[in-house]
Structures are given as structure tokens and as C-alpha cells.
Amino acid sequence: MSVYTPSEVVEETGFSLDTLRYYEKIGLLERVHRNAAGQRRFTSEDVSWLGMIRCLRDTGMPIAEMLRFAELVREGDHTIADRVKLLEEHDRRVEDQIATLRERQRYLHRKISYYRSVL
Amino acid sequence: MSVYTPSEVVEETGFSLDTLRYYEKIGLLERVHRNAAGQRRFTSEDVSWLGMIRCLRDTGMPIAEMLRFAELVREGDHTIADRVKLLEEHDRRVEDQIATLRERQRYLHRKISYYRSVL
DNA sequence: CGTTGACCTGGAGTGCGCTCCAGGTGCGAG
DNA sequence: CTCGCACCTGGAGCGCACTCCAGGTCAACG
Numbered sequence A, B: 001m002s003v004y005t006p007s008e009v010v011e012e013t014g015f016s017l018d019t020l021r022y023y024e025k026i027g028l029l030e031r032v033h034r035n036a037a038g039q040r041r042f043t044s045e046d047v048s049w050l051g052m053i054r055c056l057r058d059t060g061m062p063i064a065e066m067l068r069f070a071e072l073v074r075e076g077d078h079t080i081a082d083r084v085k086l087l088e089e090h091d092r093r094v095e096d097q098i099a100t101l102r103e104r105q106r107y108l109h110r111k112i113s114y115y116r117s118v119l
Numbered sequence C: 001c002g003t004t005g006a007c008c009t010g011g012a013g014t015g016c017g018c019t020c021c022a023g024g025t026g027c028g029a030g
Numbered sequence D: 001c002t003c004g005c006a007c008c009t010g011g012a013g014c015g016c017a018c019t020c021c022a023g024g025t026c027a028a029c030g
Helices: A006-013 A017-026 A044-058 A063-075 A077-117 B006-013 B017-026 B044-058 B063-075 B077-117
Strands: none
Touching (some): A006 A017, A006 A044, A044 A063, A044 B077, A063 A077, A077 B044, A077 B077, B006 B017, B006 B044, B044 B063, B063 B077
């Protein structure tokens, strides 16, 4: 288990340092370890958890729901069924997002064709 | 050319009345006609323009860019090439959004499978 | 004639998700 | 020894896109 400095985590995850601190403050990221000088030292678990957060955030999950998920994870293995339920519901929303995007894109394409036809 | 009351437009477009007023205020919607009592009466052009707005908004275009597009439309036919350019750039971003969503969804699916495997 | 309901205005307030800031610590390089 | 730099904290501020509110008008219905 290697250890990551804040700037390494910024590099790896694409989250800003302020965002990492914010996520820790609101409890989306469990209290991060500190070195003797009080500076954060992230574990690889922290980094992979942030990978999950990145996925959920990029797919539009609100922070409040990510917090619910984080809580389930903290509660231990007996919540795995609940996590599956939560992620599957989210997956359905992602599917809907893609479908809507595709539909709107068709509209966009029709509009572009129309404009091209009158050029 | 039929005429629509505010509540009809709300119904047709899915935008709230406040949002319609807001769009008019910021110039995304051209000054809407009024009846003798000062109440808004929308034309079918207004409604179809709102359809375009709906499409752009649902695909994540920021209001500032919709305003640029609205301005091009107001300037007349000689801006059609520019409009095509703007819409095509947007279309590329929509494509990227879909691609990102699909990739994140794969992550989600792997996670769900993993959870299912340990249930 | 009174009430209801759809609508009006200008402006303040909201929720989300960060982002920035001031002032401070500790460490390694020159 | 001094400098620069990465980092720390608590808290304020921001940008976006609405959303809500108070107080008012007008027309139609019973």
C-alpha cells in the first residue's frame, strides 16, 4: 500500500486540492491520514475510492447521494445488496441520460442539415 | 400562426413560467408580445425557438452560449454558416459527453458485477 | 358585486459544488 | 540562515440557473 501526497492525488484523480479537502470536510472522503507535520498522506484505497467518486460525479450523481453510498460502504459488508440497488438505480439514470442526449442530438443534426440546405 | 398563453407554453415546453420570464429578461427569448392587459401571448415561433433552447439546454450548453446563438439568429441569414459552426462544435461536445458516460457506465457495471460476486 | 385565478413586475433568495483567501507551518535547497 | 514551496486551517465568496416573493391588475364566473 503506497502513500500519496496531495499533489500526487490531484494528478491521479483530476480533482483539485480544494475539492479533495472539501470532500474530506463533508465526509465523502474518510478522514485522511496525516504525517508528523499534519499534511495529508493518502493511501491507495483513498485513491481508488476517489476513482469511484469520479465515476459517480461524472455521471451526474448529486453529492448527497454519494454520501449515502459512502455511508453504506462504511457500514460494512452487510450493505452490499443496498449498494447494488443504489448503483443499479443510478445506472438506469445514466442510461436515460444517454438516451436523452442521443435524441437531442438527432434534433441537432436535423437543424444542422436544414441550415446546410439553405446555405 | 396561433397564439399561446403562458400556461400553454409551460405545458408544451416543460419550462416553468418563471424560467420563461427569466429567459425573456436575459434576452434568450425575444420580447414576447402582450395583450391589452399586458399579459404574454406567445407565437408558434416562440414555441419552436423554445424547442431549440430545450435541446441545447438538455445537452448542457451554458446560457452564455445560447445567447450567442440567439444573437446570430437575430442578425439574420448571413450568420447561418456561423450557426452551423456553433452547432457542430456543440455536437462534438455532445458526442464526448455520450462517450464519457458510456465509459463511466462500464466502470459502474464492473463494480456492480463485483458486488454481485461477493453477495 | 364579490371572489377566484391567471397573470404582471422588480428584486431578493436559493442550492449546488466548488473555489478562493488570509495567515500560518515545516522542510529541503543554495 | 534565508528562501521558496507545498501544505495547513476556517471561513467567506462565487457562478450558474433558476425560483420565490410581495404586492398588484384584470377578466370571468356565479
